[in-house]
């Protein structure tokens with residue numbers, strides 16, 4: 001049973017728009033090109049299924065070799081174990097609200113599967129995202145060598161430039177040359193190609209830059225003299241794709257280029273999203289992602305806008321401390337409510353207690369499909385409601401103040417940071 005206060009707050013949060021700072025799904029026109037079924041919606045749940053035992057059976061529901069019947073059998077063998085995790089909860093919300101089937105069971109599966117397949121249709125982003133989740137717009141991560149797939153209405157591009165840092169062979173350079181039409185023989189050429197890529201992405205409406213390197217290396221990026229970076233690059237121009245330059249050797253070039261990317265983002269006044277914390281898969285080095293590894297960047301580039309993603313979970317205390325201390329660091333809660341509602345609520349509480357409210361970015365869905373963002377938004381509003389209710393109950397905030405803070409962290413801070421504030425002023 002919710003108290004009256006909690007019910008009132010929950011109603012009020014329904015009507016506050018969300019600026020979604022971090023997504024992976026494509027614009028509706030691209031989404032509608034491909035068919036889907038229930039299994040297309042697993043995404044994160046698949047990781048929990050794998051962790052719960054599917055991986056030990058050497059089975060993957062993402063492998064197309066399995067028949068639908070085989071997938072169904074394997075899914076329901078493990079589903080009971082994951083239905084209460086954040087990922088599982090989000091899938092249950094999709095099933096109930098969007099596929100209109102109350103329970104995910106073997107008996108309801110045929111209906112679930114049919115309704116899931118029928119959901120994507122022209123105009124459904126307006127129904128599901130704008131009306132359903134009140135997500136007015138979202139930043140979309142754009143991968144290297146890929147088109148933006150952003151409509152500049154619901155979705156705005158935040159491209160990754162990491163591939164300019166991770167070149168390890170002649171083949172990698174050839175791809176950059178093809179993208180930018182710049183011949184790359186030395187470090188000067190590589191930076192010239194990066195300039196071209198920035199100009200191309202700016203033309204496409206880029207609103208920020210994303211650094212994704214936490215998935216493949218420690219996120220400490222030293223300042224390296226150009227001559228050391230160039231030595232690596234010259235080796236790279238001679239390295240065959242079968243024998244690329246290894247990470248230990250490549251590191252000075254990677255570090256140098258990460259700084260080069262940051263400098264260009266600063267020149268264009270673009271926020272720099274950096275993946276910190278937990279990686280989305282079932283085997284990775286999570287301690288590569290500690291937010292405190294980034295401190296030298298915060299010290300060096302005061303004019304930058306560093307957006308630390310995902311609460312840095314499980315290093316949330318480091319994350320809070322950095323956002324509290326550095327004026328150029330923003331705290332982004334993207335992905336957190338489905339990683340775990342309890343952890344996300346403790347984190348949001350800590351942020352509100354310690355960090356200036358204008359630097360808290362309260363929502364990023366982080367899904368490969370819009371339906372996931374819908375479900376995540378519902379869980380986020382529940383968590384935000386619980387945290388703010390606690391603040392009202394312990395008399396830190398009045399009800400009006402809590403709603404003011406909600407509008408800031410759910411919408412206004414993100415809209416201002418990514419340059420949309422003027423769209424939303426009355």
Ligand SMILES: [Zn+2]
Nearest residue numbers: 022024141366
């Ligand atoms: Zn993401």
